[in-house]
Amino acid sequence: MSRRPIIAGNWKMHNNRAESAKLVCAIKEAIQDIDKDALPEVVVAPVFTSLGVVSENICHCGCERIKLAAQNCYFEPKGAFTGEVSIDMIKDFGAKFIIIGHSERRQIFSETDEMINKKAIAIIEAGLTPIICCGETLEQRELGVTDSHIASQIVKALDNVKPSDIANVVIAYEPIWAIGTGKTCDSTEANRVIKVIRNTLAQIAGRENAEKVRILYGGSVKPETIKEQMAQSDIDGALVGGASLKAESFVEIIKGAMK
Numbered sequence: 001m002s003r004r005p006i007i008a009g010n011w012k013m014h015n016n017r018a019e020s021a022k023l024v025c026a027i028k029e030a031i032q033d034i035d036k037d038a039l040p041e042v043v044v045a046p047v048f049t050s051l052g053v054v055s056e057n058i059c060h061c062g063c064e065r066i067k068l069a070a071q072n073c074y075f076e077p078k079g080a081f082t083g084e085v086s087i088d089m090i091k092d093f094g095a096k097f098i099i100i101g102h103s104e105r106r107q108i109f110s111e112t113d114e115m116i117n118k119k120a121i122a123i124i125e126a127g128l129t130p131i132i133c134c135g136e137t138l139e140q141r142e143l144g145v146t147d148s149h150i151a152s153q154i155v156k157a158l159d160n161v162k163p164s165d166i167a168n169v170v171i172a173y174e175p176i177w178a179i180g181t182g183k184t185c186d187s188t189e190a191n192r193v194i195k196v197i198r199n200t201l202a203q204i205a206g207r208e209n210a211e212k213v214r215i216l217y218g219g220s221v222k223p224e225t226i227k228e229q230m231a232q233s234d235i236d237g238a239l240v241g242g243a244s245l246k247a248e249s250f251v252e253i254i255k256g257a258m259k
């Protein structure tokens with residue numbers, strides 16, 4: 001089963017419109033001459049306020065090498081939900097992906113598995129692809145409950161999602177202790193947990209669908225780590241935070257994930 005790798009940059013709460021335009025243009029320029037089939041699927045997730053300017057610089061000028069993602073959404077289509085953004089509003093910018101369930105959203109903004117499940121269902125119904133994040137804290141790892149915690153997050157996020165739709169979702173395994181700390185999870189250990197995720201997917205959606213799901217690793221991914229990560233059997237790409245804020249390091253990561 002060959003799964004096309006994804007390298008996604010999660011810009012988090014960085015970059016105003018001018019900075020976002022500059023960054024996406026630099027990425028675009030650096031990869032524009034690379035054979036499309038050799039490239040991984042490249043995704044950037046700016047803040048909501050930069051979706052417009054990034055969209056203008058990729059979707060509107062026919063750049064097929066970079067796809068747009070949002071970092072969050074709300075599951076209701078419209079209404080009295082002050083401060084929230086609907087999936088259709090995000091789709092309006094030409095976005096193809098929406099990151100949901102990031103540990104920062106779970107921990108800082110108290111998002112529950114139930115909310116993440118509602119978001120996943122609504123994103124799939126809208127024809128977009130959710131990038132569903134999961135990951136354990138250091139405490140959970142030390143208690144030896146990593147695998148059961150991750151499996152539970154996956155089962156809950158995908159409750160009531162059709163097996164054929166599960167085949168198209170993207171999962172990001174992001175151990176919380178590795179996010180923004182410079183401490184990358186050992187590649188073989190990340191691959192082991194990702195296999196736990198794939199086996200969980202096989203239990204809920206069948207082996208064939210589970211083999212199609214792209215599962216990314218996230219947590220202090222750097223140009224120096226990507227080759228070893230991509231060499232693992234089940235790691236299908238990366239969700240990159242800090243190193244996606246500089247075109248140079250992000251492009252090096254993209255190149256490290258090329259066929």
Ligand code: 13P
Nearest residue numbers: 010179180219220241242
């Ligand atoms: P860092 O790459 O900065 O560790 O962030 C990872 C992350 O949270 C991506 O979503």
